[in-house]
Amino acid sequence: MVVGKKMQSDRTPGPAKALLRGEQPGSSCLVMTGTSGYSYLEWVDSGFYPPGTKSAAMLEFYGRSFSVVELNYTWYQMARSDVLTRMLAAAPAHIIFAAKLTRTVTHEREEDWREQVQRYRQGISALGRRLAAILVQLPPDFDRTIANRRFLAELLDYLQGMPVAVEFRHASWAVDTVFTELERRKITLVSVDEPNLPGLFPRLDVVTNPALFYVRFHGRNEKGWKNGNMQKKFDYDYSEQELHQWCEHELGSLSSRASRGIIFFNNHVRAQAPRNALLLNSLISKKAGRRKAGRS
Numbered sequence: 001m002v003v004g005k006k007m008q009s010d011r012t013p014g015p016a017k018a019l020l021r022g023e024q025p026g027s028s029c030l031v032m033t034g035t036s037g038y039s040y041l042e043w044v045d046s047g048f049y050p051p052g053t054k055s056a057a058m059l060e061f062y063g064r065s066f067s068v069v070e071l072n073y074t075w076y077q078m079a080r081s082d083v084l085t086r087m088l089a090a091a092p093a094h095i096i097f098a099a100k101l102t103r104t105v106t107h108e109r110e111e112d113w114r115e116q117v118q119r120y121r122q123g124i125s126a127l128g129r130r131l132a133a134i135l136v137q138l139p140p141d142f143d144r145t146i147a148n149r150r151f152l153a154e155l156l157d158y159l160q161g162m163p164v165a166v167e168f169r170h171a172s173w174a175v176d177t178v179f180t181e182l183e184r185r186k187i188t189l190v191s192v193d194e195p196n197l198p199g200l201f202p203r204l205d206v207v208t209n210p211a212l213f214y215v216r217f218h219g220r221n222e223k224g225w226k227n228g229n230m231q232k233k234f235d236y237d238y239s240e241q242e243l244h245q246w247c248e249h250e251l252g253s254l255s256s257r258a259s260r261g262i263i264f265f266n267n268h269v270r271a272q273a274p275r276n277a278l279l280l281n282s283l284i285s286k287k288a289g290r291r292k293a294g295r296s
Contacts, residue, residue: 143170
């Protein structure tokens with residue numbers, strides 16, 4: 001599903017999605033929650049998947065709770081049309097996808113990265129209209145130098161025509177000139193929820209693409225981020241109060257300036273991600289109900 005081309009099913013009820021009415025008459029924003037990845041064996045032990053669930057069956061079970069998922073595997077491996085075609089055949093028909101750009105383009109850049117982007121485009125095209133966004137996740141040490149600005153500009157040129165969202169980790173990119181350029185290109189700035197540590201990209205409610213806002217919840221485990229261990233980094237269970245505060249403040253600003261939003265939880269340890277995503281969706285649905293009641 002390409003951003004900006006809405007299908008009829010976009011506005012119908014489904015798992016973990018809610019339609020927020022806007023302040024202006026006739027305006028609205030479809031908000032969907034999900035998780036970063038879905039194939040975690042520990043989610044069986046934690047009770048999200050039924051006992052004995054195999055990896056091949058996880059997407060089907062995932063679709064009983066959610067309507068959108070962020071694909072992790074495309075960061076570790078090149079996107080291939082045959083693999084994605086098989087995945088689609090097993091996926092519930094209502095699920096749409098965001099997909100990470102391969103790490104050999106963003107993190108471990110190789111000399112042939114331009115050719116890799118072309119191969120990625122060819123492979124990811126198998127998702128067709130069910131592709132919500134390509135996630136360009138940039139590393140924490142990718143600061144706003146002239147060389148990095150030139151690389152990013154060229155990378156975005158190579159991705160032109162695709163729905164793209166960019167996640168910065170380095171604080172130097174949090175400037176108006178960057179947001180203006182993303183607006184010009186109609187590229188979504190990813191909003192992040194992560195520890196408030198020096199050098200990290202801050203929590204913002206900036207919308208650079210009116211067709212889509214994109215949020216990633218990484219958890220607020222400061223000790224884990226400083227430790228650097230991947231399991232400890234994303235080991236965080238959001239409280240209902242924390243998610244309620246986000247829902248009442250940041251969500252209102254984001255949803256008022258975009259027609260659709262996708263929200264992913266990356267705190268996958270012990271199935272905290274799906275639990276938090278469902279909790280946030282419940283809070284969003286209540287918010288949508290209050291707005292609807294206020295207009296009736």
